[in-house]
Amino acid sequence: MTAGAVSGASEVGPESASPLLEVRHLVKHYRLRRGRLPAKGHPATVIRAVDDVTFSIDRGKTLGLVGESGCGKSTLGRVLLRLEKPNSGEVAFDGDEWLKKRGNELRHSRRNLQAIYQDPLASLDPRNRVAGTISEALEAHGLLAGRKERRERSVEVLESVGLTAEIGDRYPHELSGGQRQRVTIARAISVGPKCLVCDEAVSALDVSVQAQVLNLLRQLQETLGISYLFISHGLAAVRHLADEIAVMYLGRIVESAPAEQLFSQPAHPYTKALLASVPVPDPTVEQVQGSLRGEVPSATELPSGCRYRLRCPRAESICAEVEPDLVSSGIQHAVACHFPDLGHRTSVDLLRSRSGESSAARNGIEERP
Amino acid sequence: MTTILQEHLSDAEPLLAVRDLDVQYRIAERDVDLVKGVSFDVGVGEIVCLVGESGSGKSLTANALLGLLRRNKRMTVRGRLEFEGSDLNTISNGSLRKVQGREIGMIFQNPASALDPVIPIGKQIAEAVARRRTERADIRRRVIELVDWVGISDPEQRVKQFPHEISGGMCQRAAIAIALAGDPKLLIADEPTTALDVTIQAQILALLKQIRDDRRMSVLLITHDMGVAAQTADRIIVMYAGSIVEAGPTKEFFAHAGHPYSIGLINAVPRVDGARARRFSAIPGSMPEARNRPEGCAFHPRCSIASDRCREETPELRQTGTQLTACHRADEMLSGLVKPWSTQAVVPLPGGVT
Numbered sequence: 001m002t003a004g005a006v007s008g009a010s011e012v013g014p015e016s017a018s019p020l021l022e023v024r025h026l027v028k029h030y031r032l033r034r035g036r037l038p039a040k041g042h043p044a045t046v047i048r049a050v051d052d053v054t055f056s057i058d059r060g061k062t063l064g065l066v067g068e069s070g071c072g073k074s075t076l077g078r079v080l081l082r083l084e085k086p087n088s089g090e091v092a093f094d095g096d097e098w099l100k101k102r103g104n105e106l107r108h109s110r111r112n113l114q115a116i117y118q119d120p121l122a123s124l125d126p127r128n129r130v131a132g133t134i135s136e137a138l139e140a141h142g143l144l145a146g147r148k149e150r151r152e153r154s155v156e157v158l159e160s161v162g163l164t165a166e167i168g169d170r171y172p173h174e175l176s177g178g179q180r181q182r183v184t185i186a187r188a189i190s191v192g193p194k195c196l197v198c199d200e201a202v203s204a205l206d207v208s209v210q211a212q213v214l215n216l217l218r219q220l221q222e223t224l225g226i227s228y229l230f231i232s233h234g235l236a237a238v239r240h241l242a243d244e245i246a247v248m249y250l251g252r253i254v255e256s257a258p259a260e261q262l263f264s265q266p267a268h269p270y271t272k273a274l275l276a277s278v279p280v281p282d283p284t285v286e287q288v289q290g291s292l293r294g295e296v297p298s299a300t301e302l303p304s305g306c307r308y309r310l311r312c313p314r315a316e317s318i319c320a321e322v323e324p325d326l327v328s329s330g331i332q333h334a335v336a337c338h339f340p341d342l343g344h345r346t347s348v349d350l351l352r353s354r355s356g357e358s359s360a361a362r363n364g365i366e367e368r369p
Numbered sequence: 370m371t372t373i374l375q376e377h378l379s380d381a382e383p384l385l386a387v388r389d390l391d392v393q394y395r396i397a398e399r400d401v402d403l404v405k406g407v408s409f410d411v412g413v414g415e416i417v418c419l420v421g422e423s424g425s426g427k428s429l430t431a432n433a434l435l436g437l438l439r440r441n442k443r444m445t446v447r448g449r450l451e452f453e454g455s456d457l458n459t460i461s462n463g464s465l466r467k468v469q470g471r472e473i474g475m476i477f478q479n480p481a482s483a484l485d486p487v488i489p490i491g492k493q494i495a496e497a498v499a500r501r502r503t504e505r506a507d508i509r510r511r512v513i514e515l516v517d518w519v520g521i522s523d524p525e526q527r528v529k530q531f532p533h534e535i536s537g538g539m540c541q542r543a544a545i546a547i548a549l550a551g552d553p554k555l556l557i558a559d560e561p562t563t564a565l566d567v568t569i570q571a572q573i574l575a576l577l578k579q580i581r582d583d584r585r586m587s588v589l590l591i592t593h594d595m596g597v598a599a600q601t602a603d604r605i606i607v608m609y610a611g612s613i614v615e616a617g618p619t620k621e622f623f624a625h626a627g628h629p630y631s632i633g634l635i636n637a638v639p640r641v642d643g644a645r646a647r648r649f650s651a652i653p654g655s656m657p658e659a660r661n662r663p664e665g666c667a668f669h670p671r672c673s674i675a676s677d678r679c680r681e682e683t684p685e686l687r688q689t690g691t692q693l694t695a696c697h698r699a700d701e702m703l704s705g706l707v708k709p710w711s712t713q714a715v716v717p718l719p720g721g722v723t
Contacts, residue, residue: 068566069537176655177423206422206593211637211649234567236639240649263641277571279596281638283619287600292568294522295536 018095019056020227021080021195026053026089028072028079032300047299049075050086051251057195057244060221062228064242064259066235066274070296072251073231077197080229081115082106094194111141114188118200120180124172130158131168134187141191157186160223161216178209182216189220195227202237214241235271236278239263244332247271250299250307253326257333267329267340270308306338314339383410383451384554384587385434390448392429392438392611394659400445401659404429404611407448411555414585416578418602418619420592420634424656426611427591431557433458434589435475436465453554470497474548478560480540484532490543491516491528497550515546518583520576538569545576556580559591574601596638599623607631610657610667617692627689627699629672629709636710650710666697673709674698 028050049072057063067073078084080091082099091098094112101109117123125133134154135147144150155165161182172180181201188196198217202210218241220226232238238245239259246256247270255268266272273292280287294311297303305323309315318338326336392404404426411417419427429438436457438444450457453472457465477483485493491512498511516524519542532540541561548556558577562570574597581588592598598605598619605622607615607630615628626632636650654671657663666684669675678697686695690703701707 068568178655207595208422208593208634208637208652209655211639211651212653214639215649215651234639236567236641239641240639274568275641277568278641279567279571279574279594279600279638280640280642281595281599281623281635283599283623285599285642287571292571295538295569 019092020059020094021098021229022056022090022092023080024054024090024092026050026076026079026091027087028075028084029087045300048072048251048302049299050079053089053248053251053253055246055253055256057227057229059194059227060225061243062221062230062241064235064238064245065229065231065248066233066238066245067248068233068296070250070299071248072299073248074199076248077115077199077229077231081113081197082110108141111143111191112194113197114191114193114195115197115199116181116184116188116201118204120177120184120204121172123184124180126172128171129168130170130172130175130183131155133172133183134158134168134190137187137190143191153190154186157190158183160189160220161186162212176209177205178212181205181209181213185213185216185220189224189226193226195229197229197231199231200233201230203232203234210237217241234278235263235274247274250296250302252307252336253334254308254337255333255335256326257330261330261333265330265333265342267333267335267342268308268337269312269314269339269341272341273311306336308337382413384413384415384453385411385589386449386451387430387434388449388451390430390433390450391446392426392433393445393447395443395445396660402611402662403659404433407608407611407613409606409613409616411587411589413554413587414581415603416581416588416590416601417604417606418590418592418598419606419608420595420598421608422593422634422656424610424659425608427608428559429611430608431475431559431589431591434557435469435473436462439465470548470553471500471551472553473555473557474551474553475557475559476541476544476548476561478563480537480544480564481532483544484540486532489529489531490535490540494528494543494546494550497547501551511550512546515549516543518580519543519546519549520572521546536569537565538572541565541569541573542576545573545580549580552584553586555587555589557589557591560593561590562597563592563594570597577601593634594638595635596640607634610662611659612667612695613686613693614668614695615692616686621691625690625692625703627692627694627703628668628696629674629698629702630668632709633671666695674702674707 030047030049032045032047053076055063065073075084079086086099131151131154134157135150138144138150138153144153154168158165158167163179163182167179202213205213214237217228221228230238230241242259244256245259245262246253247268249270255271262271266275276287277292292311297310303310305321306319309319324336324338326334329335329340329342388408390404390407391402393400394403407430419430421427432438433446434450434457438446446458448458457468484490494512494515495508498508502508502511512528513524516528521527521539521542562573565573577588578601580586590601602619604618605616606613607628609630615626615631626635633652637652639649652671657667663670665681666679669679672679676698684695684697686693689699698707
């Protein structure tokens, strides 16, 4: 747990060849019924929250899962945490069939996959002191038998997330937002997980505190070798933590690539729009604000063909007819678009100032309606 | 201090002039300063951003402007809040109500909680419109006009919907429509996009700018995100621990920020352009509580270049180059002699964008 134990990640040893988490063709649909009685002749409305999603996460690595509200990214996280039952698909976690685990077997394995959420105040017991909350997690997983050992372990994890032992005696309401999120991280790592699902873990925090928590997550990954599934609506925070990024839109992954490649060569128009909507703290960088029109359409009435076409500036007739598959467009780079941009325009070009550093790229932005 | 500020402030004629605003809170027989000596102007048609972390006093400043602290018996508000020839801090409650929602509109962070969950949004907007108009057809026309203006598609249908039936972005647009119903001269927006997706944030910020352009309305935008401030504001005001620590026109501010806190806030924004950083440049520590603010410069315990003087003497806001900065070491920083946060270097990764 101390700094310097950076070798943690490589200690995983021979197993590290296979990915820690492998998700194949995962589907989660919700059936929606209006009223109490099933209407005759009217099939129930189906929300395709997660619609055939495939990805994997290597040991000690981070997958950033990005998309707007309603794209299914949180549902995906919940399915992986076994909080929702998927309709179909397979998940291999640490070499086991994760979705087939039941009863005690599942309970014993749950410690390997922990979660942190957006609002730490909502995920901490308001009437339990911090040390008690952490001890409870250890007790629930049957990890340390003695009260004293649990207490010692909670102090240890609090210190590893940059808090003092004295925080253990406080209640959640006595802490700042950043401290609370550190506590939920401490609780999650106290049981020694192999993978953490971070669902919008920094979205509710001040920008300055976000940076602290992201640095902490990175440092914990270096020392403990944990894998992260980092779910976020913004690309910026994900960039610095993720090794790979998958962009999700209406239940499907529309683009996935190694983090830096996604930023330097975004191929899907949706990825580009997401990139362009992140405000850059530099007024000389002129951004086309609001370049992404409209909102994510309802998941109950998906458009025909490409799900993104209604908001896409490049949509043509084929986009309304055929849904594009996620196909490889380079090393580890996959994109689901009939007209992907495979040129070498970078995110920097997309955002570059009007001072004339890259007029070609600038024109590239303006050409699109 | 006030005189320097006045010289410095925008070219636009001031609509709102805040002078020496103090907000105190009485706790355990003691008055605690929550906001201290805050002075600034908002010009006609100008977007001014108040930037700072939670606890910096930026929201309190906005609430004080609208008289929202009056009912709180433990709060004392001092100073002049000049708006259209009257002092909002001393006018009667009756006159204040004429200003609230009419001359000054306000929107908040969480639109869902700002709207009534059991009333359709159209009716809620109509309630706000009815303060100025009486004829039903006229009200209805104005509601549709407002809904259309804030970019809610299919207005005729949308006005019948309840807040829970529409997305967060649409709720915020409805809240903006309510704020605009009184045709205000000033719109106060307190973290209006913090709860929204980045894509919707971009749309709402574009909408605020468009409204400003359409009506020459002034906007006081409160945010903790320097990215939002850079892309939206004409002028930036940075607050820390209840006081202004730096203020200046946006372009100059970002080019020559002279307060370590401002620089820290700018660096903390994760960027999608430029090189990927190995570490985030976080500002260490957290905002001190109002009850135990440190001696000297309130920022010194978190500052990487704090000197003995910073620990003892509170820096005054003074002119440094193009802006106002409250830092003893601002001149050294501007001339490049010292650099805050220099230990957290940006390391480009192989294969990364250079």
